[in-house]
Amino acid sequence: MTSMLSRIGQPALAMGAEGPGRGGGDTGESASPESILFPDEAGSPDGDTHGNGAADAGKADDTANDDAGNNGSGNDDPDDRVPDDGRYALTMPEGVELDQELINALGPDFHNLGLTNRQAQQLADRFIEIQGRRGKAASEAWAGRVQGWADEARRDREIGGAKWAGTVGSAQRALSRLGTPELREYLNSSGGGNHPEMIRIFAKVGSMIQEDNPPNGGAGGNGRKAETAHLMFPKDAPKG
Secondary structure, three states: OHHHHOOOEEEOOOOOOOOOOOOOOOOOOOOOOOOOOOHHHOOOOOOOOOOOHHHHOOOOOOOOOOOOOOOOOOOOOHHHOOOOOOOOOOOOOOOEEEOHHHHHHHHHHHHHOOOOHHHHHHHHHHHHHHHHHHHHHHHHHHHHHHHHHHHHHHHOOOOOHHHHHHHHHHHHHHHHHHOOHHHHHHHHHHOHHHOHHHHHHHHHHHHHOOOOOOHHHOOOOOOOOOOHHHHHOHHHOOOO
């Protein structure tokens, strides 16, 4: 039953939505990790759009009729009846999309189990609550990892410490000159722009880029502007 229910409704949670920020305390809300290469576009890698709907979805309805498991005889509330046609009308909290096709497929099973619409709703709510907690925990773990990358890069002996400001400046220059919007979006949304090795390689490329003249007079050493491929792969410079 659990495997089938896993598609009923998925909270709008994405990896990296929440996580402990730098120096954050236990405030009841999780902070987003910083963004090293895109400070002006900082925010949670996933947008943090799920709100509290999933967490609140599992609150049980304490007013449910004790006899809700019967066929609803003598009760005019449709929610306390077992649908004769096996079609259940479930309501999802904000941020959760209902898989109506799956609900229709599970309807006969719910009917055979004698579940009223209210009981099916409570089952769905409980499942969403559990999945919401799992999703939040996974988001916090991922955001913590992304922040950990930033902290690791800042401490790195080659690119961090006193060299940190120059490193970040060079890396951002490389992305500004060579990075496509799609690459920037990917690195920013995934949190990969915080990875030490990403920062390291972009900083190396950025250090080779000059506004007017490339280092050593260009690819051919005669004042010509160096091609991007040569800047990234100097050993493969064209001959002649």
